[in-house]
Amino acid sequence: AQAMLAGEVHLGLVGPTHVINAVAAGSDMVMIMGNQNKVRYQLVAHPSIKRAEDLKGKTFGIGASMAGLASLAAVMALDHLGLNPRRDKITLLPTGAEPSRLAALKGGTTQATVIAPEISKAAIAEGYPVLVDMAKLNIPFQASGLAVMRKPLRAEPVMVDRVGRALTDSVRFIVNPGNKNIVVPSMMKNLRITDRARAEEVYSDLVEDLPHSICPTVPGVRSIAKLMAEFGINPKAAQVKVEDVVDLTLCKRWGGEAR
Template identity: 30%
Template sequence: MTKVSADPTNRKTSLSAFMRKVYLAWALTFLYQPAYGATALGQTRLTEMRTAYSAVSAGIGTLWLAHEDGFFKKHGLESSLIYIRGGTTAVQALLAGEIHFGHLSPAPLLTAWAQGADFVWLGTTTHQMVFTLFADPATTRGSELKGKRIGITRLGSASDLAVRMALEHFGLHPKDITFISVGGIPEILAAMRAGAINAGILSPPTSSAARDLGFRPLLHIPDLGKQFTFSGIATKRSFVQSQPETIRAYMAALSGSAKIYKEDHRAALRILRRYMRADDRILESGYREYDKALSSPPYPGLEGLEAVRASLLDSTPQLRNVDLRKFVDDRFVRSH
């Protein structure tokens, strides 16, 4: 039988040693217990964010660079990028909550917003419409497009709006031609090569490939001299209200990448090579077409959005009397 000491000093010493062990165990448990928003060893837990983009062109480079070069991670975000053909389809995914952000044309977003959708425009990454209308070699003037088939990505998309602007410039009406929804910009060129359409609206670098193949450029849309918000970042206003710090972090990351993408030619081409299957000559040509249109920082100006609204009034008359300032939230870019 074990003998218990009656010496109070020995008992006190044993109790103190026991309590030290209990305290040490408790302290270690607390130290290695992950807190909210953090993992073990003090590492920050990244907030997962899904962003969709609806075109494969040099205009998406700001988003790609933010993802690839760690700008999102620097601001505590784990980013996933998802390509969805056509802005209208991506808008539906955003509305359904399948993605957190969309790098999109504002046109389908404005249309849905005017009809009650919970969208908000956070930043403009490209403030000019960088499209060129190409036709088969036999077509020498824009007026000759009457009765022809013209390829776009989707009805209501930026490519659709660009064709309508070109038709107005040529003195034609949308009813004078047939719109063919193809799905994506590279697919428009493929349809032109196959003879399925007579003309198509293209953006870099696909436009460079079209020139090499002998297709005739009829109109470079920026030559119309119109301010036009071409692409940017949108989300749901309810998401902004519930997670403003996440929005702030996201736009801070995008602002940082926008500066690098616009000013560092080598970094831009490195990113474009990763996402686009084209040789350097085509990539450089496309990047040059976008260079002046890139926004840094990506401030969501109203002037370009007003031009988008004006182009949508025939199809979406609800936009006529709305206040576009309610569609825009610029505080997350202004704060950087």
């Protein structure tokens, strides 16, 4: 996002917080495509935590940045449970990526965190409860998407159109079951995965994560802006208009539906 603001690159795959922050600061950045329109995290707690109320006064492990996907998912999960970190004295402790967050939970540094289902399996087997499974809640969310500055969007529409169509076609190719035997070996090569079974799991997760619609979800962006304002990530987010953050014109031209 910083490279886009500096004019070093024209487009980028970024989280909506970056676009919302840019627009709130007066920039003309806009999200034109969504490549992950939901969140699959589970709120996993220490075995001593039996219900939502038990999280009051406890420490919650989040990602390295308060504006990151895991951190937003954390406050969204807490909000779903009727909890507010400030009011309920829940400490949001930056603990890094998922392996680090899980280690902090098991080590007792934190009493809850959000992690993906494939990471949480072992913890659940050891008695760590899942208080919220966000994938099952269908909570409006925009995890990431293709963003562009409006100036190159106007000056180089053909370039932007080609990039968008290429990304759209790639999503459709990946989610097509008939292409699985092409996609999985490609993933094994490029991600350096040697175990075919593990590669198949990664493929299944990827297909699950990729959007049914390539358009950014307006309710998802709106809910993130609301959370950013409420939880002090950026108080100015409350004044940002969603129509200034997302533009659905091009994604609708590219077909809208990815599958």
